[in-house]
Amino acid sequence: MPDRPILDLFRLDDRVAVVTGASSGLGAVFARTLAEAGCDVVLGARRVDRLADTQRSVEAAGRRAIAVATDVSKPEDCQALVDAAMAEFGKVDILVNNAGVGTAAPATREAPEQFRQVIEVNLNGCYWMAQACGRVMQPGSSIVNISSVLGLTTAGLPQAAYAASKAGLIGLTRDLAQQWTGRKGIRVNALAPGFFTSEMTDQYPEGYLESQLSRVLVGRKGEPEELAAALVFLVSDAGGYVTGTTIPVEGGMLTS
Numbered sequence: 001m002p003d004r005p006i007l008d009l010f011r012l013d014d015r016v017a018v019v020t021g022a023s024s025g026l027g028a029v030f031a032r033t034l035a036e037a038g039c040d041v042v043l044g045a046r047r048v049d050r051l052a053d054t055q056r057s058v059e060a061a062g063r064r065a066i067a068v069a070t071d072v073s074k075p076e077d078c079q080a081l082v083d084a085a086m087a088e089f090g091k092v093d094i095l096v097n098n099a100g101v102g103t104a105a106p107a108t109r110e111a112p113e114q115f116r117q118v119i120e121v122n123l124n125g126c127y128w129m130a131q132a133c134g135r136v137m138q139p140g141s142s143i144v145n146i147s148s149v150l151g152l153t154t155a156g157l158p159q160a161a162y163a164a165s166k167a168g169l170i171g172l173t174r175d176l177a178q179q180w181t182g183r184k185g186i187r188v189n190a191l192a193p194g195f196f197t198s199e200m201t202d203q204y205p206e207g208y209l210e211s212q213l214s215r216v217l218v219g220r221k222g223e224p225e226e227l228a229a230a231l232v233f234l235v236s237d238a239g240g241y242v243t244g245t246t247i248p249v250e251g252g253m254l255t256s
């Protein structure tokens, strides 16, 4: 690494990032953070009105954004999102596979379609996005899949579909890294967040989060910026020697 001040390794000036699920929660924070670090951002999700809010936050950080209605469970939508990125910006340097749905359903009562839908969005959708990006990404590019601690442990709710999808993402991450890092120069990693405030965690039953916080060594939920900081590390030159791995950002929850 040439003589660069250490904080410069985290800068993402003039890179182009695609963020799925950018219409709310963590995805909206990821998009704004990447813009603050220097990226133009391509925003995908189904609710375009909400994407417009995220677009404004990227522009307020001084970068450009486009918003594209995208259902990641549809491979053709994923291809269209990447095509729009290429048409507008001419390249894709970063993919943040963040779109996801959470469910809780007892295994003996979960309908096949409920289970399939979670896998379609959380796991298959990440693969369609990675495929479309992997075809155009140049050496030095980076993919981050947003997994979950639920891919690595249980947390009291019946979440077979969600846990399977998030554990599957960890395997997907490992395999795409071994296919693409050496051959194409694309690093592929995952983040496994613990509990962060969002529309997804707002749906938890009364008292649930509090019951789980006793497992969290830091003793509180995470702030979205504490996750976004790990994302910037992974996709920047600072993370240039990290690939194929999953980094938990969970306040120590996985120690118990």
Ligand SMILES: NC(=O)c1ccc[n+]([C@@H]2O[C@H](COP(=O)([O-])OP(=O)(O)OC[C@H]3O[C@@H](n4cnc5c(N)ncnc54)[C@H](OP(=O)(O)O)[C@@H]3O)[C@@H](O)[C@H]2O)c1
Pocket: 020, 021, 022, 023, 024, 025, 026, 027, 044, 045, 046, 047, 048, 050, 070, 071, 072, 073, 098, 099, 100, 101, 102, 121, 146, 147, 148, 149, 192, 193, 194, 195, 196, 197, 198, 199, 200, 201
């Ligand atoms: N918050 C946490 O504590 C936590 C912990 C671990 C992991 N995660 C993961 O972090 C990611 C973001 O979750 P969040 O907490 O920020 O929840 P959120 O606020 O509910 O955001 C989920 C995002 O995914 C998008 N989405 C859902 N289905 C989609 C589809 N078929 N196509 C495209 N986009 C879709 C939603 O947008 P539209 O509805 O507009 O499509 C929304 O922008 C998820 O993958 C989640 O599993 C979150």
